[in-house]
Amino acid sequence: MRYAVPGSRPNLSVNAPATFSTKRAATAWLARARTEILDGALRPGSLASRVALAEYAEEWVTNRRSARGGPLRPSTAATYRHYLRKQIGPTLGALTLEVTPAVIRAWNAALPSGTPTINARAYALLKSICSSAVEEGLMPSQPCAIRGGAQTRAKTPVVTATPAQVIELADAVPEHLRLAILLGAWCQVRAGEVLELRRGDVTEETVRVDRGVTFPPGGPVVGPPKTGAGVRTIAVPPHRAQAVRDHLKQWVNSPDDALPFPRHPGETSHLHLSTFAHEVNVAVKRTSLPETFRFHHLRHTGFTLAAQSGATVAELQARAGHSTPHMALKYQHASSERDQSLAATLSRLADGG
Structure with missing residues (x-):
């Protein structure tokens, strides 16, 4: 026997304190409980304490x-x-x-x-x-x-790749996924974002992110980013413009809603996140990167390089799609530590060390 608790969240119900031997006894108990609630003798909160976690x-x-x-x-x-x-x-x-x-x-x-x-x-x-x-x-x-x-x-520790290692990894994955690696590092897109990009979102100058794909049980689900800040347009570094042009020409169907990185080239279904991760992990083993390197580390790599090149916290935050500056400050801190290390090295050189 159970009943809804008045004033509680929708559908929240509680069980009776014991199992009744007859329906009549259960009905009588329920009537008394309701009367006590209406009379104020028994608070709904105390009844809800019987709810299983x-x-x-x-x-x-x-x-x-x-x-x-x-x-x-x-x-x-x-x-x-x-x-x-x-x-x-x-x-x-x-x-x-x-x-x-x-x-x-x-x-x-x-x-x-x-x-x-x-x-x-x-x-x-x-x-x-x-x-x-x-x-x-x-x-x-x-x-x-x-x-x-x-x-x-x-x-798994986060690893910062060098620009040369990014190229190593891009050359090690299947050719139709090469641009995904470059976008991960130089445009700092997340895996779920890059797998939901459409042809109309990608040009040699910008990448527009306003959706992502997730893979719960039952199949892929496309939805907006977690926060409004996740909707953004990211400038493509000029040295990667040709890679974008080549990929769109060779691997992507002509409609604007075509997936640049589908399950198989030319298809219309999403490449599963686990399959993509597997391809990256296999490729990592053919590079100088540690085997713990993951696709998400490319995003970390890109932001670290951007911070070292002088990007402000606001610029990093906007490019990342973060709703707060917390993560951007971490990259700024890492850049500051690197700058201090370089300054120490210069001092050693000046002293003849």
């Missing part, structure tokens, strides 16, 4: 809104449900929203030590879910209070 979490994912006010991207919702199913649910899912900080700490400590990034993301998701429950009066306080619980260092 897994039930509330699923409702949270279903009704969650992005920063732009729309529903979660299918890929984001699928990722959240994966964390709920694999990391959170087995231990915490059957517990109620009265879960305590001690239980959260024990759960977190028992997560596999070999997956720090996944653990941190699962913890961050759980904390967000609990924050919503606190705001709605369904939890007395935030039980996720582990300092640094949502922070971790990337297991």
Whole structure:
């Protein structure tokens, strides 16, 4: 027996405290509970404390809104449900929203030590879910209070390639993907953005980004960038204009909506992100780059080179499509450290060292 909690989020319901032996007994209990709510003797919040965390979490994912006010991207919702199913649910899912900080700490400590990034993301998701429950009066306080619980260092270090190594990698991938590597480094596009580009988005002078493709279960989904700042037009460095012209002429169908990097040359279906990543990983092994190098590191490479060439924080932020200057400041900091290193080298040369 369960019933909806008045004043709660849509579809939120609670279970009765016990299993009834007859339908008549269950109906009588439900009538009493409703009367107590209407009379003010029983608060909906106290009833909702019986809601299983897994039930509330699923409702949270279903009704969650992005920063732009729309529903979660299918890929984001699928990722959240994966964390709920694999990391959170087995231990915490059957517990109620009265879960305590001690239980959260024990759960977190028992997560596999070999997956720090996944653990941190699962913890961050759980904390967000609990924050919503606190705001709605369904939890007395935030039980996720582990300092640094949502922070971790990337297991695979970010690598900055040299311009020569970018060419190495571009020459190592299949020829019809060569331009994707160059755009990753010199236009700093993300993998999901480059795979959703259309012929009409790409010229020898600019690349327009206003969509991306994700691959949740069920097939590719095309949607806008996560934030408004992600919509941008990126100038193509002049030394890569010829590569753009050659690629459009040799590999891309004539309609403006043709994919420059489809599953197979000439086709109209998307190249899957995992297939693209595999092609890059195989090619990396034929270069001087470390085997941990990934496509996303090309974006890091491009921004580092731009910062070293004197790009401002605002310029980096606009080119990256970031909604805040936080990441751009990191590249500026890296550029500053490089400049200090060069200055030290000059001093050693001046001293005859």
